[in-house]
Amino acid sequence: MPQKKAGHDIHVETQGTIGIENALTDEQIKNADIVILAVDVKIYGRERFEGKRIIQVPTEVAVKSPGKLIEKAAEVIA
Secondary structure: OOEEEOOEEEOOOEEEOOEEEOOOOHHHHHHOOOEEEEOOOOOOOHHHHOOOOEEEEOHHHHHHOHHHHHHHHHHHHO
């Protein structure tokens, strides 16, 4: 389900010990202006994002400073 705040539509896929939840569709990835990877370990299916603008940060950054992270992403695509 998309999330919306400050005028941005976002989709969040999580990967963990229980597997992948809310897997992004090919269409969602195709339509993405940017991909934010908040990761601390290797993720499954990273190749799906080839050709997209990617920001990769440690999970801690996304948890502690989500607003700043979104602002940075908006700057990258502007």
